[in-house]
Each structure stands twice: as structure tokens, then as C-alpha cells.
Amino acid sequence: MLFTDSAFIIGLVVLCVTYFLIPKKFRWMLLLAASVLFYAYSGLSNLLYIAATTVSTYFVTRKLDAMAGARKEYLAAHKSEMKREEKKAYKEAANKRRFRLLVGLLVLNFGILAVIKYGAFAMRNMNALAGLFGNDNAFPIPQFLLPMGISFYTFQTMGYAIDVYREKYPHEKNIAKLGLFVSFFPQLIQGPISRYDELSEPLYAGNGFQPRRVLFGTQRILWGYCKKMILADRILPAVTVLISDPEQYYGVYAFLGILYYMLQLYADFTGGIDITIGIGQVLGIPLAENFERPFFSKNITEYWRRWHITLNTWFKDYLFYPLSVCKPMLNLSKWSREKLGKTIGKYVPVYVATIAVWFLTGLWHGAAWNFIVWGLMNAVVILISERMTPLYEKFHAKYKWSNTRAYDGFQAVRTTLLMGCLRMFDCYRDVPMTFKMFSSMFTSFNFHVLWDGSLMKLSLTGWDYMILLIGTGILLTASLLGRRGSVRKMVLDRSPVLSCVLTVAMFLAVLIFGAYGIGYDSSQFIYNQF
Amino acid sequence: MTxxxxxxxxxxxAVSAAVLTAAAQRLVQPKYMADVVEGNLIADYYKSGFDHDVVFVGDCECYENFSPVTLWEKNGISSAIRGSAQQLIWQSYYLLEDTLRYEKPDVAVFNxxxxKYDTPQNEAYNRMSIEGMRWSKSKADCIRASMTEEESFLSYVFPILRYHSRWNELTAEDFRYYFGAKPNFFSGYYLRADIKAAENVPEGRPLTDYSFGETCWEYLEKMRVLCEENDVKLLLIKAPSLYPYWYDEWDAQITEYAAAHNLPYLNFLDEKRIAEVGIDFTTDTYDGGLHMNVYGAEKLSVWLGEYLSEEFSLEDRRKEPELAAYWLDICVRYHTEFEKQKENLRIYGNVKGIPEKEEENGTPKE
Incomplete structure (x- = not known):
């Protein structure tokens, strides 16, 4: 079920009304029931996977807490009898047991994800390798239907388990409540990846009806639908045409493809997240922001701080930092300093951790080489950019004009185009083809397609272009205004009537200008596929 | 804020959103005034006086081949056609069910x-058959039975979900008829005065299986029972359309069913009957034998009027003042339209009165 399905929209309205009508103590149960129903709609068998994650996480985190409690009790009881070294040794032994338990949980859950999502990819590569030795199709290709949102809920739940292991907070004692945290339905389609300590309280609280919050939530939902249905789904056919026939659509077309795909991806992903966060807001459950005007970023590192924020912070907190300080990495650091010198040696662990994180980020996005190459290319650009930071600083110090707003704008456009070029791996989903199309932009100068009517043959009419232009303009204006704070709050504070008018206008805009129904290929949310 | x-x-x-949605919905819904005028036939019925002796249900072979005006003028039979393009049998059934909510005719004629169609076929035709129906259980059932895979029930409840993309195709017609369609039709009849002789009509290709589908039989039986329960006599007909081809094997099945249930069945493709009615396929069809033009429809209606009067003892009601006044209006409009089309044919060569060049550029109607 998608956010754009009529069954979802009707169900959501019914859920929101019911949520505020029933007693507070039952509200989280209603959300759990809705989440289970929502998930079951995508396939009853999928419930097994999410149930396995919930149950395994519940029992392991309970045990982790119990072991931590026992350790504390033992140490408190033997405080006076034990020497410092003995205490340390006891702690280490106890933590080792807890660590092994945690690793077991991570292996189980990431194992499920790996087998289902990456099994076929791995086997195809094994077959290719075996083929080199004359052994074709040596390994059978497993066929699994990817359960909806498995990457999102697995990461969210494992993040929770790691936090419990780190004793950041105690485990959730009610398995049904944990089930709600794992399966909270608005997040299942494309995140955000929430943290238990931020989400649990409002999720279980049974929040009261607050008109202002409901209005803001509704506006955010409608804004999300505007992005998804008016912009993303409208430009989708043109993107499909452009990437489906690279022999015909190269050169300037490839550049247009970048722009179109960036708009589609941004409108689709942020639109979906707006709907998710808006639903949370209506229900009084604040969800983590996943975007912060990424196309205003001055460099790629900043871009990745503003795009898919919750995934990147997850990787930072649960992979990059632990990887940077783990024993093998410290040994590598020591070795590299000794063998390669202090200057180069100090970068080696950072580079290894960065490349590992981006390799996995690429893999997270899809079981294909194009995603892996995309991830690694990001790592390369980030590392080069960071190495060149001193040069940039000198440049900015020397040339004052490089500190102006105009130059900021130039940097934002440059970053956007750079990200667009990297997105070609994602768009064409074929590594050699991506390189071919990228080079065609600099070798084929078919600029005539911009004015000879060719643009009208990309499954877009003049009306479509008009809507896309106006829509993108509104999007940009809203983003610019949003730098000063919540646009919704600004409008409501200025004029409640205007706020209501805008709400109705967004509703009508989606209804009339949305690309949905017969004659349109309504699409999956892109990030739902990851 | 308090x-x-x-x-x-x-x-x-909420109210302004609802009102504006309703207003926008009305605007983007097709008005079927200048083009594909058949789209209005179903809704047109509700403007009638609900006092009909005969009600026809069926597809284009009904609404283009029988003239209720002729039935009235020659035999004093008050009739209505509840037909639309490619109207499927379950749509005919539910339309008959819907009709019985308003009146109890003496005879129901089903083409x-x-x-031949056992499954939902075409969304555009579904829309024309169903959207004009007033809301009732019959309409809801009809939608459920008719929907193709790509359709949704909700888009029938809120047609804006289907027609929203027409915002950039709106014409003056959409604004002119915003508050209602002009009376265009003649008790469900679609008048065409042009002539295109039936030539080289293709023979039917052999089929692997000539049996009608289960769903069709189910609805034919339901229709029979519905008529029986409401004391309405059911007359089965096959209109004299040469194409789509009507196979002898199909005819045999209908004949057998009719005989088994003691129902009258008239096949107007029967050569003897064609001669009896006087149909000339060189002058009485406007599209090469698919449908009768007004000349053919009038001939057919004259014959049918006699048959209905005799077989079902239908009285001549022309002396009923109220009914006569109602029919007078239809007859005047009918003859005016007939004359107008003849005039258009004389001046422009087409019934719509479109100068030749424009017609060439226009999109042909299905």
C-alpha cells in the first residue's frame, strides 16, 4: 500500500479521527493495530519477518539489560572485596558476553536482510566468477520478495538494540510497544530512521488533540502530496523515456536527464517524508527531519549532512565511529603511522572507515554494482574535497569575492550538478552506461533539441512543463522562505485565514493537477524500493 | 484562538474544500454535448415522465435502431431506451432494475x-453507461460488476478523480453546460440522418468456442426473473446490424433459451423479417451496416410498433392529454433535428454542419 492509494488516505482519516476519540491509554494500541494492518496489506508473509525482528530484539535487549543489571549488582555487592584490576577484568568478561549476544542479534537481523535483499545479487556475482572458470550457473539464484521497508525497520531496530547494549537507555519492557516502535506505519515506506529515545515517549503517550498541530500536520501532508503527485509523478514519464533509450537520448538529453531525475527524486523522497512527518504531527508524534534544503549545500559533505539525514547519522553513530575506534582499526592506524609516516598514516584509518561506510551506504540503496560504485564515488569525492579544504580556505582568504552570496549560489549549483552526475549511477543503473552517458555530455553537442520541439516528445506536454516550472518555482520559494523558520507558522501568525486558504488550495492542487488515475503510471516511492 | x-x-x-471540489468536479466532467453525444443518453431518462409502456435496454443497436418517436406517432406507444455504447448485459440488467424503481413498463426489450461479452471491456464505455445513472444500490452493483482492472469504485463516487486531467482540455461547452445539459435526445434515441450503404461487410471469423459466457447467462436469467417478478414481459431481440457479426450458433442458443422460458425472440437479421420490415441496407444505415440511420430506425419501429400492439395488447395512448403533451415536445425536437441534419447534409455534407476542412481535422468518433 502506498501513501497515494485511496485506501491509505481513507484509512488515515479514519485512524486520525478514531485516535482522538478513544481513551488515551488505548491510543498506542490503535497505532499498533493500524501498523500491523498496513504491513499485512503488503503481504501477510511479510509479517513474519518484522515479527522475527521484533521478537528477537525484544528478548535479546531484555537479556542485555538483565546482564548489565547483574553485573552492576555483582560489582556493588563485591565493591570492597575486589581489586581494581579484578573489577576491570570482570567488567570486560561480562561485556564480552553481552557483546556476543548483541552480535548474534545483529547477525540474525542483518542476515535476514542480507539473504533477502542481497542473496540474488551475491549468487549472480558468484556465478559470474564461477563462469570465469568454465562453471556457468553453478549457484542457484534465490528469489525473494523484498518485504516492505525491511531496510528501514532493520536499521531502526538494530540502532535501538545497540543503544540498549551501550546502556544509553533501558530496553522496552512491553513487547507490543516495541512492536509499534519497529512497525510504526508512516515510517515503513521510506523512513525516517528514528531513535527510540526520541520516538518512544510521544508514540506511547496517547497525545491530545491540538488544533494548531493538526493544521500544521495536515498542511505538511498536503505539501508532501503536492511534491509527489504534481511534480515527481508528472516528470516520471520523461525520466523513463530518457533513460530507456540511451542510444537516442545522449548529450544534452543526458544533462536534461540529470535535472529531471534530480527533481523527481527530490520531490518524490521529500514528498514522502513530508507525508510521514505530517502524519506524525497530526497524531502528536514528532518524527526526525530527513532533509534540510540539500540543494543549498556548498559542498558534498554538507549535502550529505542535509540529505537523508537519519540514514547518514545512523551510519555515523553505529558504523563510522565504532569502526574508527575498533581494535583492528587502531592497529591499522599504528601500522600506517609507522610504515607510511605520520602525515599519510593518520589519514589511513579515516579513509578506510569512510570508504567502508560509503560502500555500505551504496549497498543499502540497492543490491547492484551501480549502487556500490555510486557509494564509492561519493566517498572519493568527499575525501578529495576534505583533503583540499586548506586550499579552499586559502582561496577564500585571498579572493574576497568568493565570500559573497553570489559565490554561495555558485557553490550550491556546483554541488547540485556534482550530485546530479553521481546520481546517474542510480538513474541508469548500469555502470558502463553511466560513464558513457556522462562522457556524451562533453562530446555530443546536440543543443538543437532544446528548441526544435524534441522536448515535447519526452511524454511531457507544454502544460506539463508549465506545471513543472511553476511547481519547481513554488518549491524553491518555500525552501528559501524556510531558511527563516517554519513557513506554516509564519503564514498562520500573519493570517489564519490565509493559512486556511493555502490548505484548501493545496488540497485542490493535488486533486486537479496531480498525476494520478487512469492515463498516468502512478509510481512507487523511489526510496520504498531501497 | 478560542x-x-x-x-x-x-x-x-472543510466546507469550502468540499464546495470547491464539487464545483471543480462539475467543470471537468465531460458534458457530451457536441461530441460523443451518446454519453448523455442514460442521464436523459430521468428527465422523462416515467410513464412508458416499453423500455428498451441494450447497446448501440438499441439506441440507434429504434425510434420511440415513431412508436408514439404510429401506435401511441410510450417508450424509452436505456442504452449506451457497448452496454454490457449486466449494465442492461442494472439499468432495468433502476428503471423499475421509477415505473413498471408492460414490456422490456433486450437486445x-x-x-458476446462476458467480462468488463472498456473504461470509456463503462463511464458512459454508468455515470448517468442516479445513485442507488443498482448503480453501486453495476459499477462493481463493470469495473476493469484499472478502475476504482471511488472514481465513480468522485468523478474528479477520473477527469481531473481534463483541466487543460476544457472548452466553451464545459462552461456553457456547467449547470446542466440541453435536452438533446429523443427518449434515448440517437438520431442520424446520413446514409452510408453497407458494402463489403466482412463475414464472421470462425470461433473456437461459440458458447456464451456464464456471466452473460447468469444476467440474462436474472433479467428474466426480474421481469417475471415485476410482471413485465421480456422481449428478446437482435437488431438488424450487420456488424459485429451475429453467428448462427449464437442465435441458436438464444432461440433455445427463449423457447425454454417461453419468451418471444425476434431476430431482425432474419432475411424474411428484413424483407417484411423493408430494410434496405444501401439507404437505411449511416455507417455501412453497423447501425440504422433514422430511415431504417423508423421502418423498424413501424414494424415493431405493430408487433408490440398486437402481441402485447398495448393500447394507443395518444389521447391521454398529459402524455400527448409530453410526447409533443419530443416529437417537435425530433423533427426539427431531423430537418436540421438534412439541411446540414445538403450544405456541408455532414449531419453536424461542420465545414468540410474542419471535419477532416477533427478526431473521428468511435
């Missing part, structure tokens, strides 16, 4: 061509 003001704002917002 609680009262919050509630008031919420209600105002059997739609027995």
Missing part, C-alpha cells in the same frame, strides 16, 4: 448482442 473559533475555522475549511 475553541469555538477553532471548530468554526475547521468546519469552514442480445451484448451476450
Amino acid at each position: 475553541k469555538k473559533k477553532v471548530v468554526q475555522s475547521g468546519v469552514a475549511m 442480445v448482442l451484448s451476450m
Whole structure:
């Protein structure tokens, strides 16, 4: 079920009304029931996977807490009898047991994800390798239907388990409540990846009806639908045409493809997240922001701080930092300093951790080489950019004009185009083809397609272009205004009537200008596929 | 903001959204006035006086081949056609069910061509058959039975979900007829005065299986029972359309069914009957034998009027003042339209009165 399905929209309205009508103590149960129903709609068998994650996480985190409690009790009881070294040794032994338990949980859950999502990819590569030795199709290709949102809920739940292991907070004692945290339905389609300590309280609280919050939530939902249905789904056919026939659509077309795909991806992903966060807001459950005007970023590192924020912070907190300080990495650091010198040696662990994180980020996005190459290319650009930071600083110090707003704008456009070029791996989903199309932009100068009517043959009419232009303009204006704070709050504070008018206008805009129904290929949310 | 003001704002917002949606919905819904005028036939019925002796249900072979005006003028039979393009048998059944909510005719005439379609066929035709129906259980059932895979029930409840993309195709017609369609039709009949002789009509290709589908039989049986329960006599007909081809094997099945249930069945493709009616396929069809033009429809209606009067003892009601006044209006419009089309044919060569060049550029109607 998608956010754009009529069954979802009707169900959501019914859920929101019911949520505020029933007693507070039952509200989280209603959300759990809705989440289970929502998930079951995508396939009853999928419930097994999410149930396995919930149950395994519940029992392991309970045990982790119990072991931590026992350790504390033992140490408190033997405080006076034990020497410092003995205490340390006891702690280490106890933590080792807890660590092994945690690793077991991570292996189980990431194992499920790996087998289902990456099994076929791995086997195809094994077959290719075996083929080199004359052994074709040596390994059978497993066929699994990817359960909806498995990457999102697995990461969210494992993040929770790691936090419990780190004793950041105690485990959730009610398995049904944990089930709600794992399966909270608005997040299942494309995140955000929430943290238990931020989400649990409002999720279980049974929040009261607050008109202002409901209005803001509704506006955010409608804004999300505007992005998804008016912009993303409208430009989708043109993107499909452009990437489906690279022999015909190269050169300037490839550049247009970048722009179109960036708009589609941004409108689709942020639109979906707006709907998710808006639903949370209506229900009084604040969800983590996943975007912060990424196309205003001055460099790629900043871009990745503003795009898919919750995934990147997850990787930072649960992979990059632990990887940077783990024993093998410290040994590598020591070795590299000794063998390669202090200057180069100090970068080696950072580079290894960065490349590992981006390799996995690429893999997270899809079981294909194009995603892996995309991830690694990001790592390369980030590392080069960071190495060149001193040069940039000198440049900015020397040339004052490089500190102006105009130059900021130039940097934002440059970053956007750079990200667009990297997105070609994602768009064409074929590594050699991506390189071919990228080079065609600099070798084929078919600029005539911009004015000879060719643009009208990309499954877009003049009306479509008009809507896309106006829509993108509104999007940009809203983003610019949003730098000063919540646009919704600004409008409501200025004029409640205007706020209501805008709400109705967004509703009508989606209804009339949305690309949905017969004659349109309504699409999956892109990030739902990851 | 006080609680009262919050509630008031919420209600105002919801009401304005609903009103504007309804207004936009009415605007983008096709009006079927200048083009594909058959789209209005179903809704047109509700403007009638619900006093009909005979009600026809069926597809284009009904609404283009029988003239209720002729039935009235020659035999004093008050009739209505509840037909639309490619109207499927279950749509005919539910339309008959819907009709019985308003009146109890003496005879229901069903054209059997739609027995060939056992599954939902075409969204555009579904829309024309169903959207004009007033809301009732019959309409809801009809939608459920008719929907193709790509359709949704909700888009029948809120047609804006289907027609929203027409915002950039709106014409003056959409604004002119915003508040209602002009009376265009003649008790469900679609008048065409042009002539295109039936030439080189293809023979039917052999089929692997000539049996009608189960769903069709189920609805034919339901229609029979519905008529029986409501004391309406059911007359089965096959209109004299040469194409789509009507196979002898199909005819045999209908004949057998009719005989088994003691129902009259008239096949107007029967050569003897064609001669009896006087149909000339060189002059009485406007599209090469698919449908009768007004000349053919009038001949057919003269014959049928006699048959209905005799077989079903239908009285001549021309002396009923109220009914006569109602029919007078239809007859005047009918003859005016007939004359107008003849005039258009004389001046422009087409019934719509479109100068030749424009017609060439126009999109041909299905």
C-alpha cells in the first residue's frame, strides 16, 4: 500500500479521527493495530519477518539489560572485596558476553536482510566468477520478495538494540510497544530512521488533540502530496523515456536527464517524508527531519549532512565511529603511522572507515554494482574535497569575492550538478552506461533539441512543463522562505485565514493537477524500493 | 484562538474544500454535448415522465435502431431506451432494475448482442453507461460488476478523480453546460440522418468456442426473473446490424433459451423479417451496416410498433392529454433535428454542419 492509494488516505482519516476519540491509554494500541494492518496489506508473509525482528530484539535487549543489571549488582555487592584490576577484568568478561549476544542479534537481523535483499545479487556475482572458470550457473539464484521497508525497520531496530547494549537507555519492557516502535506505519515506506529515545515517549503517550498541530500536520501532508503527485509523478514519464533509450537520448538529453531525475527524486523522497512527518504531527508524534534544503549545500559533505539525514547519522553513530575506534582499526592506524609516516598514516584509518561506510551506504540503496560504485564515488569525492579544504580556505582568504552570496549560489549549483552526475549511477543503473552517458555530455553537442520541439516528445506536454516550472518555482520559494523558520507558522501568525486558504488550495492542487488515475503510471516511492 | 473559533475555522475549511471540489468536479466532467453525444443518453431518462409502456435496454443497436418517436406517432406507444455504447448485459440488467424503481413498463426489450461479452471491456464505455445513472444500490452493483482492472469504485463516487486531467482540455461547452445539459435526445434515441450503404461487410471469423459466457447467462436469467417478478414481459431481440457479426450458433442458443422460458425472440437479421420490415441496407444505415440511420430506425419501429400492439395488447395512448403533451415536445425536437441534419447534409455534407476542412481535422468518433 502506498501513501497515494485511496485506501491509505481513507484509512488515515479514519485512524486520525478514531485516535482522538478513544481513551488515551488505548491510543498506542490503535497505532499498533493500524501498523500491523498496513504491513499485512503488503503481504501477510511479510509479517513474519518484522515479527522475527521484533521478537528477537525484544528478548535479546531484555537479556542485555538483565546482564548489565547483574553485573552492576555483582560489582556493588563485591565493591570492597575486589581489586581494581579484578573489577576491570570482570567488567570486560561480562561485556564480552553481552557483546556476543548483541552480535548474534545483529547477525540474525542483518542476515535476514542480507539473504533477502542481497542473496540474488551475491549468487549472480558468484556465478559470474564461477563462469570465469568454465562453471556457468553453478549457484542457484534465490528469489525473494523484498518485504516492505525491511531496510528501514532493520536499521531502526538494530540502532535501538545497540543503544540498549551501550546502556544509553533501558530496553522496552512491553513487547507490543516495541512492536509499534519497529512497525510504526508512516515510517515503513521510506523512513525516517528514528531513535527510540526520541520516538518512544510521544508514540506511547496517547497525545491530545491540538488544533494548531493538526493544521500544521495536515498542511505538511498536503505539501508532501503536492511534491509527489504534481511534480515527481508528472516528470516520471520523461525520466523513463530518457533513460530507456540511451542510444537516442545522449548529450544534452543526458544533462536534461540529470535535472529531471534530480527533481523527481527530490520531490518524490521529500514528498514522502513530508507525508510521514505530517502524519506524525497530526497524531502528536514528532518524527526526525530527513532533509534540510540539500540543494543549498556548498559542498558534498554538507549535502550529505542535509540529505537523508537519519540514514547518514545512523551510519555515523553505529558504523563510522565504532569502526574508527575498533581494535583492528587502531592497529591499522599504528601500522600506517609507522610504515607510511605520520602525515599519510593518520589519514589511513579515516579513509578506510569512510570508504567502508560509503560502500555500505551504496549497498543499502540497492543490491547492484551501480549502487556500490555510486557509494564509492561519493566517498572519493568527499575525501578529495576534505583533503583540499586548506586550499579552499586559502582561496577564500585571498579572493574576497568568493565570500559573497553570489559565490554561495555558485557553490550550491556546483554541488547540485556534482550530485546530479553521481546520481546517474542510480538513474541508469548500469555502470558502463553511466560513464558513457556522462562522457556524451562533453562530446555530443546536440543543443538543437532544446528548441526544435524534441522536448515535447519526452511524454511531457507544454502544460506539463508549465506545471513543472511553476511547481519547481513554488518549491524553491518555500525552501528559501524556510531558511527563516517554519513557513506554516509564519503564514498562520500573519493570517489564519490565509493559512486556511493555502490548505484548501493545496488540497485542490493535488486533486486537479496531480498525476494520478487512469492515463498516468502512478509510481512507487523511489526510496520504498531501497 | 478560542475553541469555538477553532471548530468554526475547521468546519469552514472543510466546507469550502468540499464546495470547491464539487464545483471543480462539475467543470471537468465531460458534458457530451457536441461530441460523443451518446454519453448523455442514460442521464436523459430521468428527465422523462416515467410513464412508458416499453423500455428498451441494450447497446448501440438499441439506441440507434429504434425510434420511440415513431412508436408514439404510429401506435401511441410510450417508450424509452436505456442504452449506451457497448452496454454490457449486466449494465442492461442494472439499468432495468433502476428503471423499475421509477415505473413498471408492460414490456422490456433486450437486445442480445451484448451476450458476446462476458467480462468488463472498456473504461470509456463503462463511464458512459454508468455515470448517468442516479445513485442507488443498482448503480453501486453495476459499477462493481463493470469495473476493469484499472478502475476504482471511488472514481465513480468522485468523478474528479477520473477527469481531473481534463483541466487543460476544457472548452466553451464545459462552461456553457456547467449547470446542466440541453435536452438533446429523443427518449434515448440517437438520431442520424446520413446514409452510408453497407458494402463489403466482412463475414464472421470462425470461433473456437461459440458458447456464451456464464456471466452473460447468469444476467440474462436474472433479467428474466426480474421481469417475471415485476410482471413485465421480456422481449428478446437482435437488431438488424450487420456488424459485429451475429453467428448462427449464437442465435441458436438464444432461440433455445427463449423457447425454454417461453419468451418471444425476434431476430431482425432474419432475411424474411428484413424483407417484411423493408430494410434496405444501401439507404437505411449511416455507417455501412453497423447501425440504422433514422430511415431504417423508423421502418423498424413501424414494424415493431405493430408487433408490440398486437402481441402485447398495448393500447394507443395518444389521447391521454398529459402524455400527448409530453410526447409533443419530443416529437417537435425530433423533427426539427431531423430537418436540421438534412439541411446540414445538403450544405456541408455532414449531419453536424461542420465545414468540410474542419471535419477532416477533427478526431473521428468511435
